[in-house]
Amino acid sequence: MTRRVTSRLVADAAGVAEAARILAGGGLVAIPTETVYGLAADATNARAVAGIYAAKSRPAFNPLIAHLPGAAAAMEHGLFDDVARRLAQAFWPGPLTLVVPVAAGSPICDLARAGLATVGLRVPAHPVARALLTAVGLPLAAPSANRSGHVSPTSADHVLSDLDGMIDAVLDAGPCEVGVESTIVACLHEGPRILRPGGIPREAIAACLGDGAVLAAMSEADAEDRDDPPLAPGMLASHYAPNARLRLDAAAPQAGEAWLGFGPDPVAAMETTARFNLSPSGDLLEAAANLFSGLRTLDRTGVDRIAVAAIPADGLGEAIRDRLARAAAPR
Numbered sequence: 569m570t571r572r573v574t575s576r577l578v579a580d581a582a583g584v585a586e587a588a589r590i591l592a593g594g595g596l597v598a599i600p601t602e603t604v605y606g607l608a609a610d611a612t613n614a615r616a617v618a619g620i621y622a623a624k625s626r627p628a629f630n631p632l633i634a635h636l637p638g639a640a641a642a643m644e645h646g647l648f649d650d651v652a653r654r655l656a657q658a659f660w661p662g663p664l665t666l667v668v669p670v671a672a673g674s675p676i677c678d679l680a681r682a683g684l685a686t687v688g689l690r691v692p693a694h695p696v697a698r699a700l701l702t703a704v705g706l707p708l709a710a711p712s713a714n715r716s717g718h719v720s721p722t723s724a725d726h727v728l729s730d731l732d733g734m735i736d737a738v739l740d741a742g743p744c745e746v747g748v749e750s751t752i753v754a755c756l757h758e759g760p761r762i763l764r765p766g767g768i769p770r771e772a773i774a775a776c777l778g779d780g781a782v783l784a785a786m787s788e789a790d791a792e793d794r795d796d797p798p799l800a801p802g803m804l805a806s807h808y809a810p811n812a813r814l815r816l817d818a819a820a821p822q823a824g825e826a827w828l829g830f831g832p833d834p835v836a837a838m839e840t841t842a843r844f845n846l847s848p849s850g851d852l853l854e855a856a857a858n859l860f861s862g863l864r865t866l867d868r869t870g871v872d873r874i875a876v877a878a879i880p881a882d883g884l885g886e887a888i889r890d891r892l893a894r895a896a897a898p899r
């Protein structure tokens with residue numbers, strides 16, 4: 569992956585303006601929030617979002633939280649039921665993330681949502697985060713700004729010790745106040761459920777919604793793995809799965825198969841109209857950015873089978889292969 573020169577920006581008006589400029593141009597900036605530092609990119613730019621996964625060395629595509637400057641802006645991206653509205657009103661801005669069905673027409677890219685039909689939305693309280701979100705005018709996808717498997721950073725120094733040379737800048741606003749990540753509450757058809765304990769205590773959520781309204785959380789063991797809370801498959805339909813069956817590491821499509829290519833297409837692929845190339849030049853960042861839209865595009869043609877070109881396993885290829893293997897698993 570490409571090395572970047574990482575600058576440390578002071579979180580004054582000029583620093584915020586510079587961070588906004590970098591982000592609008594598709595760059596990566598670690599930003600302060602009241603919980604932990606987040607590694608931000610334009611959530612509507614799949615290539616920029618692919619850069620987040622590459623910088624963090626995430627071996628799989630987890631859905632990312634989209635950050636917005638206010639509740640009204642957040643509600644443009646998701647479908648809020650009564651419960652979600654009440655939680656938003658009570659705790660935003662603040663360390664609460666709501667997982668809700670994504671709104672039709674939201675420009676937040678598939679890759680930021682890991683292909684899911686839901687979206688995680690958060691309105692941070694940190695004044696620098698709010699100033700930046702207002703200045704940039706885009707939803708910012710931002711997981712914690714640590715390398716995958718490391719603990720979340722609560723200072724610019726922590727960020728740099730993990731990500732120096734991998735990101736364009738860190739906006740340094742000193743240490744984070746809360747120090748633990750946001751509480752994540754899913755507000756989907758089954759009722760509210762805490763997916764990750766965090767800065768807003770369970771009691772406060774329960775008090776807001778009334779007794780018994782909050783479904784059981786995940787097991788403690790699950791919740792402890794902060795970087796990767798494994799959502800029980802099925803419970804939240806947490807994995808995007810195409811209808812078509814996938815055949816991986818294919819050299820070329822067979823009769824009746826669509827083609828999901830990477831690198832130069834084989835001659836046989838030219839004969840199928842249902843084809844999509846993730847990256848003709850063999851660029852893994854570009855392939856990651858196109859993965860979910862490519863799968864969706866081919867799935868929508870109604871084909872039964874999709875042959876998928878071999879993707880190398882290095883760098884972002886590992887996450888792409890992980891996702892494809894899940895999509896190919898029998899259901």
Ligand code: TXA
Pocket residue numbers: 601603604605606607630631632633663665667668681684686687688690710711712713748749750751752763794795796797799806
């Ligand atoms: O406090 C925080 O939440 C920090 C700051 C930067 O905002 N962010 C953070 O992001 O902790 P991250 O990526 O480290 O953790 C977000 C978690 C992921 O593990 C992901 O599984 C979950 O949120 N998540 C996001 N969108 C989701 C969705 N649509 N469905 C289920 N889980 C989702």
Ligand code: MG
Pocket residue numbers: 711712720794795796
């Ligand atoms: Mg994290």
